[in-house]
Amino acid sequence: MWKYLSVFIMLSTPLAALNVGRIASPLEVAAWDIDVRPDGLGLPEGAGTVAEGEVIFEEQCAACHGDFGEGVGRWPILSGGFDTLTSERPIKTVGSFWPYLSTVWDYISRAMPFGYAQSLSPDEVYALTAYIMFLNDLVDDEGFELSRDNFLEIPLGNEANFYDDDRETTEYPFFTDACMSKCKPSVEITKNASGKDVTPE
Amino acid sequence: MPTKSGPSRRRFLTTGLVAGIAATTAKADPITDVQPWAQGLGKGVDERGYGMPSPHESHVLRKSVPWLVAETKSSINFTPLHQLDGIITPNGLAFERHHSGxxxxxxxxxxxxxxxxxxxxxxxxxxxxxxxxxxxxxxFLECTANSGMEWRGPQLNGVQFTHGMIHNVMYTGVMLRDVLAEAGIKTEGKWLLAEGADAAGLSRSIPLEKALDDCMIAFKMNGEALRPEQGYPARLVVPGWEGNMWIKWLRRLEVGDQPWHHREETARYTDLLANGASRRFTWVMDAKSVITEPSPQAPVSHGKGPLVITGLAWSGQGVIPRVDVTLDGGINWHKARVDGPSLDKSLHRFYYEFDWDGSPLFLQSRAHDNTGYVQPTKDALRVIRGEVSNYHNNGIQTWAVYSSGEVENVEIS
Structure with missing residues (x-):
């Protein structure tokens, strides 16, 4: 809400040409503007501990994600997977892969639990985020309390390993092969899909 | 290698894939009978207020790969590319991807x-x-994960499953820049968050430059209202960029000075490379093509003689001025014939007709786009990216066509 105060000071700006639509009220913006950013913009007041998060997690999350975030069936794994990113089967969890803690808060708040989205209070989301931090060894004290005030103090480990799309320099100059004849001496099958039995009817 | 007269030929002719065609042919010839539809009256108007395909086409369906995901409400299905022609995807066959139903x-x-x-x-x-x-x-709208299951090698034996996370329709809508102008963007605004009204509240950060360039808010597809599974009543259109950004059931747009780094642009839809680093914001869908027929689900049922090869080509950078086809796995290439409209960031339909002598083939297609980019081989992509990136697999697809007419998904030397 505080982040939009400046918007309402500007209401005297002349309207655009079509004059279609209506002004959103501050209450409406507050109700719909649920997003959170890595710099903490959008985080509401609130707090929750690892221990509180564990109780909520067992009730509302563990059926799919497992008691310790290990994942049930093909549901997402939330914890562990450390040092697997360079392996043949990387396990991409909050601890091993995600770059920002704010993404955890934002996603739980907007989309979880699966089938009952936007039902958790800010305190509950802080508590669940704290519990997921605990499952990923980011904090080791069950009494740890996460809040808006300390949210930016614990960075996730993999942030530095993300970089912006560089295909323009690393790929595009090299993908120009348009050989038309006698491009290679012979051709043999190296791999095939038969026998894998994974194609639906 | 199966031969035309061997046991595998007989087995092939009795498989479900071609049984329908064979039966129809047998019953109709010689064509001396008066056929029932030439004698009796058909159904009158208003029998079908909303027309549906012939019952003989009831097998043309979107299909999913059940083992891919935990359950159907956060899942994907695939457009039956092998059963379609031209460039437009019928609304009911456009693949679906939902994150919360x-x-x-x-x-x-x-x-x-x-x-x-x-x-x-x-x-x-x-x-x-x-x-x-x-x-x-x-x-075209292509899911970034299209062909993603094939990074480690051929897995799925059908173009519907290897390449069917794509559709191509005509959108009617309004320019995003016109709608944003009503709100008035402040000079510090650099990014746009687009958010869906579904229970996933799916959200993506889009650079304002793209939003103000060619993005649209669409409410019609192929002339009629968007289908619920495509975002009814309004969705975002982000031409040439990965499908996940085309927010369906669009409910909110927020202007900001930084990206949001939400789940679908960090934990998902980023490209993990072999060295453990990850590319983010890989928005553009690079040039790609695939032969849709013949393909494993659409084998050659007529034996040797005139054979039509057809497929699709597209690029998120613009148009496809040229497609090459090879019959011998890339020793020699031939220019294919692009037929139908060549539209910016749209599917292009190509054909290559030739006289098949019944010998085995290794079919591939190779798209060129207007930037000079030429679709790479899967191995060329692997050299740079490794095999675990899941997304953006636009490598050249190989189909082995055997003498029997059967087709298999393979990779070759």
């Missing part, structure tokens, strides 16, 4: 909010949106 929205209760770094936070009804100038554009 299909939102069923009452258009009377639909609202779009614009907030953030704007002069005036605004709310629009669907009727409001339809008062902006309308535009019609044909664009």
């Amino acid at each position: 299909v939102a069923e929205i009452d258009p009377a209760e639909y609202r779009l909010m614009i907030n953030g770094l704007v002069d005036r936070p605004m709310v629009f009804t669907l009727q409001d949106l339809m008062r902006f100038p309308r535009h019609n554009k044909v664009y």
